[in-house]
Amino acid sequence: MAVPYPAHSKFSTHRSRIVGRDVEIETYHPATTYETFGEGIDHPLSKRADSTIKDSAIAFAESHLKVDAKGISFKSAFSGEVTKHAFLRQSHDGIPFANAVANVAFNHDDKVVAFGSSFVTPKSITASTPSITVGAAITAAEQSLSGKFNSHPATLEYFAKQDGSVVLTHVVQIQNEEHGTFFEAFIDAHSGELVSITDFVAKASYRVLPLQKEILTQGFETLTDPQDLSASPNGWHNTGTTSTTTTAGNNVISFAGSSQGAVSSQSSTGLNFVFTQNAAVAPNSGANIDAARVNAFYVVNSVHDLTYKYGFTESAFNFQTNNFGLGGAQNDRVTVSVQSTAGIDNADFTTPPDGQSGSMRMYLWDLTSPRRDGALENDIIVHENTHGVTNRMTGGGTGRCLQTTEAGGMGEGWSDALAEWTEHTSSATPDFVLGQYVINDPTGIRTHPYSTSTSVNPLRYSSIKALNEVHNIGEVWANMLHNVYAALVTARGWSATARTDPTGTAGNVVFLHLFIDALPLQPCNPTFVAARDAWIQADINRYAGANKCTIWKAFASRGLGVGAAGFSDSSTVPAGC
Known part of the structure; x- marks a missing residue:
């Protein structure tokens, strides 16, 4: 009898979701190839001083994949501190593919340092002129996904299917505010069938919890002018054209429930937002709701400024109303709904493409009496906000490139x-627990604390074979990164000013630079192995490989060594380490 493929064999190419009226959709993403090139290799236009990043990227992909340049379209590009990134798509008759993409990274010597591709060789491809209208496609999508078309302009794109065929699709965005869903639907432009989806949802003076504090029992403080003007040049309450005295500004608007008008106004003139939370009464009583809105506004702005300093800028597809002419699409600040009534005991973040607002919803938790507010637990807010960073920076601002089970994990x-x-708050790397406050349990909401001790946290690369859910898979990756962080801080020391000063070689500075640098280097829908390789390449790009062995040893200690593949462990490190 034939042995069925284990479920984990599809983690890098598939993901199943229940959507709409109990419809299960298994989405497909062509397998990705990924290569890194250390100090870099030449591309076909290397000797041409006038070549653009667009021309160079297309020429390299044409040469490396041995495809005609007519079958490659340019999507986007940006230049960071140490690398330049171009994002490409396969095309046919001038129409791009949705899920056959490539990314090329160049160092500032104009050499290619990384290349990822999910280009396909179609067995068949349908006609490039639609048989059904966009209107008919919208109707089909609304019915299948139990939502409404949000008027975002529809596009026409090819979609590569698992059987090797390629179909023409109308691509439309479907939302359901009540149920908190936001999908990109791919409707066959000839048959009207729902082919696939992108799920965009990843489940002045201020009295707040400072960013380094996790939970409110550590104590609120009143912080004066915590904004970083090198990241938010007009502060947090000015878009460049409009000033506010509420929890609204260029990077974020924080409000209660579903009404963006339900913001908190300053408690006194001079942009003072000082509201004292009372833990003994319900979260929506007295000043509690103001305290929640202000804390969420502060944390999301702080993460904006922090990640901006390390490379999540306008041209790298961040979230701002006004991009000040620095690239990227604007009018997409983060919207934060605190005490959202759309759910309970959870939080989520929706990441549509660059130019559409990221949306965070923070829920109440009902495991205690009175209930507790997720907007008052900083680690949950930062967790959700980071979905926006990783979804935007992986794949060039599309929001489509962390959609497989493995990548979503x-x-x-x-x-x-x-x-x-x-x-x-120091060079120590203690075990870390997430979500203690909302459930009133020091063990938090994950299966294990993140730890360098294998007895405290035994998770390894091979553990994924027994897992099938993105949060559980995510624990494996987060614990690996905990070990990488600990190794870098042990080797390089720790900087107390890392949140505002990204210079120097302290271990926590190095870690966050590599964290951010690796995101645009890695391919669309990366695997653990590809993401690890992107970290190693990021270290070469920024630090000339100075941390290579430290990083390899940390990954290998949890099974992601040189020979790791197919969720089988390897503890091997490269020669010389």
Whole structure:
């Protein structure tokens, strides 16, 4: 009898979701190839001083994949401190593919340092002129996904299917505010069938919890002018054209429930937002709701400024109303709904493409009496906000490139890892627990604390074979990153000013640079192995490989060594380490 493929064999190419009226959709993403090139290799236009990043990227992909340049379209690009990134798509008859993409990274010597591709060789491809109208496609999508078309312009794109065929699709965005869903639907432009989806949802003076504090029992403080003007040049309450005296500004608007008008106004003139939370009464009583809105506004702005300093800028597809002419699409500040009534005992973040607002919803938790407010637990807010960073920076601002089970799991892991990073206050790397406050349990909401001790946290690369849910898979990745962080801090020391000063070679500074640098280097829908390789390449790009062995040893200690593949462990490190 034939042995069925284990479920984990599809983690890098598939993901199943229940959507709409109990419809299960298994989405497909062509397998990705990924290569890194250390100090870099030449591309076909290397000797041309006038070549653009667009021309160079297309020429390299054409040469490396041995495809005609007519079958490659340019999506986007940006230049960071140490690398330049171009994002490409396969195309046919001038129409791009949705899920056959490539990314090329160049160092500032104009050499290619990384290349990822999910280009396909179609067995068949349908006609490039639609048989059904966009209107008919919208109707089909609304019916299948139990939502409404949100008027975002529809596109026409090809979609590569698992059987090797390629179909023409109308691509439309469908939302259901009541149920908190936000999908990108791919409707066959000839048959009207729902082919696939992108799920965009990843489940002045201020009295707040400072960013390095995890939970409110550590104590609120009143912080004066915590904004970083090098990241938010007009502060947190000015878009460049409009000033506010509420929890609304260029980077974020924080409000209660579903009404963006339900913001908190200053408690006194001079942009003072000082509201004292009373834990003995319900979260929506007295000043509690103001305290929640202000804390969420502060934390999301702080994460904006922190990640901006390390490379999540306008041209790298961040979230701002006004991009000040620095690239990227604007009018997409983060919207934060505190005490959202759309759910309970959870939180989520929706990441549509660059130019559409990221949306965070923070829920109440009902495991205690009175209930507790997730907007008052900083690690949960940072976790959700990080989904926006990783979804935007992986794949060039599309929001489509962490959609497989494995990549989605790493998305959860990155979010936990950045939440942990913000809360370190010394060179020590103690075990980290997420979500203690909301459930009133020191063990938190994960299966294990993140730890360098294998007896405290035994999770390894091979553990994924027994897992099938993105948060559980994410714990494996987050614990690996915990070990990488600990190794870097042990080797390089710790900087107390890392949140505002990204210079120097302290271990926590190095960690966050590599965290951010690796995101655009890695391919769309990366695997653990590809993400690890992107970290190693990021270290070469920024630090000339100075941390290579430290990083390899940390990954290998949890099974992600040189020979790791197919969720089988390897503890091997490269020669010389």
